[in-house]
Every structure is written in structure tokens, then in C-alpha cells.
Amino acid sequence: MLFQVEMTVKLPPSMPAEQAAEIKATEKAYAQELQRSGKWRHLWRVAGSYANVSIFDVEDNAELQEIISNLPLFPYMEISVKPLCRHPSSIREDDS
Numbered sequence: 001m002l003f004q005v006e007m008t009v010k011l012p013p014s015m016p017a018e019q020a021a022e023i024k025a026t027e028k029a030y031a032q033e034l035q036r037s038g039k040w041r042h043l044w045r046v047a048g049s050y051a052n053v054s055i056f057d058v059e060d061n062a063e064l065q066e067i068i069s070n071l072p073l074f075p076y077m078e079i080s081v082k083p084l085c086r087h088p089s090s091i092r093e094d095d096s
């Protein structure tokens with residue numbers, strides 16, 4: 001199942017820079033592992049924002065919830081999820 005997930009990061013201004021850097025590094029390693037596994041299919045920065053638009057390819061809603069809730073930045077993000085299905089005009093083989 002494919003999902004579009006938009007994540008907006010809102011770190012508290014009071015968080016020490018060292019702690020923020022550590023969380024971001026852990027987040028990066030987790031995100032890259034999931035990209036290598038194929039579950040995090042796309043990861044795009046939203047230009048001009050501390051936000052991303054991602055496409056996840058997971059078994060079901062429960063797997064998406066597990067992945068998202070384990071993001072190190074999860075407590076500091078606003079997240080929206082949209083389920084996707086194949087567009088009838090798509091020419092891409094991997095869209096479903």
C-alpha cells in the first residue's frame with residue numbers, strides 16, 4: 001500500500017543544539033535504512049520549509065503507523081497521511 005506522508009518538523013527553540021543534532025543524525029540513519037529496504041520510496045524536501053513529502057510503500061496502515069511512530073523526530077513533527085492508488089493515466093510500472 002502506498003501513502004503520501006507530509007512531515008513538518010517543529011523542534012522547540014529551547015532544545016540544545018547538540019541534542020537536536022543527535023536526533024537528526026538518528027533520524028537520518030533510520031530514514032536511510034528504510035529507503036534501502038524499499039519501504040520509504042521517496043523523500044523530498046518541501047522547498048522553503050523544514051518539511052518533507054514522502055512516499056511509503058508498506059503492507060498496511062499498522063506498518064505505516066509503526067514506522068512513523070518510531071521516527072526519532074516523531075514527537076516534534078506535524079504529520080499528515082494520504083492513501084494513494086494508481087492513477088489510470090500513469091505510465092509508470094511501479095506506481096501501484
Ligand SMILES: O=C(O)CC1=CCC(=O)O1
Nearest residue numbers: 009027028031050051052
Ligand atoms: O528533515 C526532515 O524533513 C525530517 C526527516 C525525515 C527523514 C529525515 O532524515 O529527516
